[in-house]
Amino acid sequence: MAAYQSSMSQPADNPWLHRFALLTALATLGLIGIGGLVTSHGAGMAVPDWPNSYGYNMFTFPVSMWIGGILYEHSHRLAGSVVGFLTLVLALWLNGRPAAKWLRWGGLVVLALGLMAATSPRVKLDNVLFLCGTGVAGFGISFFWPHHAPLSPRLARFGLLALVLVVVQGLLGGLRVTAMKDQIGIFHGTLAQCFFVLICALALCTSRWWARAWATPASGIVPLSVRQFLLVTTLLILGQLALGAAMRHQHAGLAVPDFPMAHGRIWPATDAAALERYNAVRLDTRDFKAITAGQIHLHMAHRCGAVLVLCAVLACFLRLKAALTAGHPLLRLASGWLALICAQAGLGIWTVLSNKAADIATLHVIVGAAVLVTGALLTLLAGTVFGERPVAPSAAMGPAARAT
Amino acid sequence: MKSLILTLTTVAFVAGSAAAGDVTGKISLKGTPAPEKEIPMDPACGKLHDGKKVTTRFYVTDGAGGLGDCVVYLEGAKGGAATKEVVIDQKGCEYLPYISSAQVNQPIRVLNSDPVLHNVHPTPTVDGNKEQNKAQLPKGAPLDFTFAKAEKFLRFKCDVHPWMFSYVSIFDHGFHAVSAKDGSYKITGVPDGKYKLVVEHRKGGKVEKEIEVKGGAKADFTIEAK
Ligand code: HEM
Numbered sequence: 107m108a109a110y111q112s113s114m115s116q117p118a119d120n121p122w123l124h125r126f127a128l129l130t131a132l133a134t135l136g137l138i139g140i141g142g143l144v145t146s147h148g149a150g151m152a153v154p155d156w157p158n159s160y161g162y163n164m165f166t167f168p169v170s171m172w173i174g175g176i177l178y179e180h181s182h183r184l185a186g187s188v189v190g191f192l193t194l195v196l197a198l199w200l201n202g203r204p205a206a207k208w209l210r211w212g213g214l215v216v217l218a219l220g221l222m223a224a225t226s227p228r229v230k231l232d233n234v235l236f237l238c239g240t241g242v243a244g245f246g247i248s249f250f251w252p253h254h255a256p257l258s259p260r261l262a263r264f265g266l267l268a269l270v271l272v273v274v275q276g277l278l279g280g281l282r283v284t285a286m287k288d289q290i291g292i293f294h295g296t297l298a299q300c301f302f303v304l305i306c307a308l309a310l311c312t313s314r315w316w317a318r319a320w321a322t323p324a325s326g327i328v329p330l331s332v333r334q335f336l337l338v339t340t341l342l343i344l345g346q347l348a349l350g351a352a353m354r355h356q357h358a359g360l361a362v363p364d365f366p367m368a369h370g371r372i373w374p375a376t377d378a379a380a381l382e383r384y385n386a387v388r389l390d391t392r393d394f395k396a397i398t399a400g401q402i403h404l405h406m407a408h409r410c411g412a413v414l415v416l417c418a419v420l421a422c423f424l425r426l427k428a429a430l431t432a433g434h435p436l437l438r439l440a441s442g443w444l445a446l447i448c449a450q451a452g453l454g455i456w457t458v459l460s461n462k463a464a465d466i467a468t469l470h471v472i473v474g475a476a477v478l479v480t481g482a483l484l485t486l487l488a489g490t491v492f493g494e495r496p497v498a499p500s501a502a503m504g505p506a507a508r509a510t
Numbered sequence: 511m512k513s514l515i516l517t518l519t520t521v522a523f524v525a526g527s528a529a530a531g532d533v534t535g536k537i538s539l540k541g542t543p544a545p546e547k548e549i550p551m552d553p554a555c556g557k558l559h560d561g562k563k564v565t566t567r568f569y570v571t572d573g574a575g576g577l578g579d580c581v582v583y584l585e586g587a588k589g590g591a592a593t594k595e596v597v598i599d600q601k602g603c604e605y606l607p608y609i610s611s612a613q614v615n616q617p618i619r620v621l622n623s624d625p626v627l628h629n630v631h632p633t634p635t636v637d638g639n640k641e642q643n644k645a646q647l648p649k650g651a652p653l654d655f656t657f658a659k660a661e662k663f664l665r666f667k668c669d670v671h672p673w674m675f676s677y678v679s680i681f682d683h684g685f686h687a688v689s690a691k692d693g694s695y696k697i698t699g700v701p702d703g704k705y706k707l708v709v710e711h712r713k714g715g716k717v718e719k720e721i722e723v724k725g726g727a728k729a730d731f732t733i734e735a736k
């Protein structure tokens with residue numbers, strides 16, 4: 107814990123790095139929103155190929171073909187590239203000089219791939235040009251940037267982790283299309299939320315506020331039991347998000363179409379006759395896959411999960427309130443968290459009552475991400491800046507503390 | 511010797527065809543189904559309908575009691591030849607027909623008569639039938655699909671246009687048909703014998719009858735709107 111705290115406490119030496127991390131976080135939230143639109147509009151498979159789009163390089167895919175579901179799916183691919191690029195820059199920035207070497211070699215590898223592709227008649231010219239161009243650019247840039255000393259080793263490592271995650275996300279997204287597996291979509295959706303948490307944490311840890319908080323004595327300490335409770339609650343929310351993602355990708359969002367009742371009862375029937383009845387009267391232009399008992403159970407698990415996380419967040423808030431003085435920053439954050447989770451529950455209900463209107467369902471995904479991040483950052487803050495610090499704050503900044 | 515075999519097979523063939531016939535009948539709809547939903551077409555697709563309202567096709571009727579789009583089949587039958595291929599067209603961002611039937615491994619040919627691109631995405635649920643997702647550009651070349659296992663109402667969809675669906679029922683024999691708009695159906699070349707004749711409608715459910723075919727048979731059904 108001590109090493110964790112002290113290395114996280116490295117101040118950012120550059121306000122632009124923090125701003126850039128913020129920009130990456132914002133772009134990621136946007137990406138999650140567009141990804142939400144893809145699933146909400148049932149457009150996950152609207153572009154059957156990958157990495158190409160209808161045979162075109164994704165950056166030269168004609169705008170005239172961005173019709174119907176393709177608009178969402180293709181925009182998502184482009185936005186994903188933007189976030190991938192931002193994350194690459196962020197990772198290089200955090201790692202400083204040593205990272206120039208990766209950029210150089212990475213550039214050469216991409217260039218080699220491009221040249222190899224050039225020999226294959228099956229690869230289009232724009233793909234070859236794209237690969238060669240990026241390779242040369244990366245190689246060239248590596249001679250000028252990054253040349254600064256690395257930031258704290260821990261931040262550097264988290265930057266690298268972000269880069270790995272964003273690449274995995276891209277591959278998962280592609281595999282979801284080519285392997286035609288909904289399960290991959292579930293994992294892709296959940297990992298996206300975890301990636302978002304990481305980027306937000308990086309933005310927080312590179313901020314001047316973070317550095318200043320470490321430089322001054324902590325105002326109000328969060329007891330260990332409350333910290334653990336915060337962590338558990340955040341993990342519960344992650345579980346709830348995973349349930350939500352599973353539901354979305356099985357198109358089980360309307361497996362129970364009413365609220366507060368469930369198929370007109372407290373707990374819905376799932377016998378064969380009932381299922382047949384549900385499916386017979388279901389007349390939707392989107393003609394979802396037939397309702398199964400599994401879908402109904404999944405949906406009900408998400409409803410029960412909602413009650414559980416609502417209570418858990420409320421309890422977190424009350425316990426923080428008991429432990430901290432009024433106006434404490436954590437307390438303010440926690441009340442925001444409580445408001446967000448109530449809004450989230452409202453949006454979930456609205457999703458059902460609106461017969462799964464795409465915009466509402468997507469808003470439910472975005473606010474879900476915000477709820478998770480708020481919980482994660484609260485947990486992080488309670489465990490670091492507002493936790494019990496092993497050494498005096500000023501010493502914690504020094505190299506001696508970092509060695510512990 | 512050769513001519514004897516020839517004669518024998520000819521006799522057998524004639525006898526065989528004499529001992530077969532068509533199963534025909536009519537399917538009626540009882541009750542009034544919920545009104546069809548209007549499809550929210552996008553501008554490119556809406557243009558192809560001259561501003562006419564396009565609706566879902568859950569219950570296709572002739573307005574005089576006949577119910578179309580019912581799959582009619584002899585349960586557990588064997589044999590029966592497949593026709594060449596089943597053709598599904600994409601026209602005005604709709605699949606035509608909405609409901610069809612085919613035999614295992616019989617080509618299902620999907621055409622695109624639209625000035626709009628589609629992706630053709632069959633989503634089978636039975637093991638052994640493969641999910642596929644193929645791009646089809648405007649007036650693109652036809653795409654052929656085959657399925658190895660029997661499956662009722664195998665869904666084809668287009669993810670570009672989230673209202674586009676077509677359902678093909680795949681049988682491991684050749685004795686199946688889809689009722690026309692007036693509810694009439696015809697299964698041809700059914701050998702004499704006793705069968706279970708089943709009618710299935712995607713929303714209206716399933717009804718069945720034991721029938722005996724003797725140079726043909728006739729059976730009418732009623733399906734209740736849900
Ligand atoms: C209060 C805590 C809740 C959280 C944190 C939460 C979170 C989420 C998330 C993140 C998703 C989307 C996952 C993804 O695609 O990546 C989702 C989906 C969904 N949630 Fe919730 N949810 C909550 C409450 C509710 C409630 C109370 C309801 C309804 C009674 C509800 C109904 C739904 C539905 C229907 C979907 C699927 C939407 C679709 O298929 O497009 N949620 N939830």
Ligand SMILES: [Cu+2]
Pocket residue numbers: 603627628629668669670671674
């Ligand atoms: Cu289409």
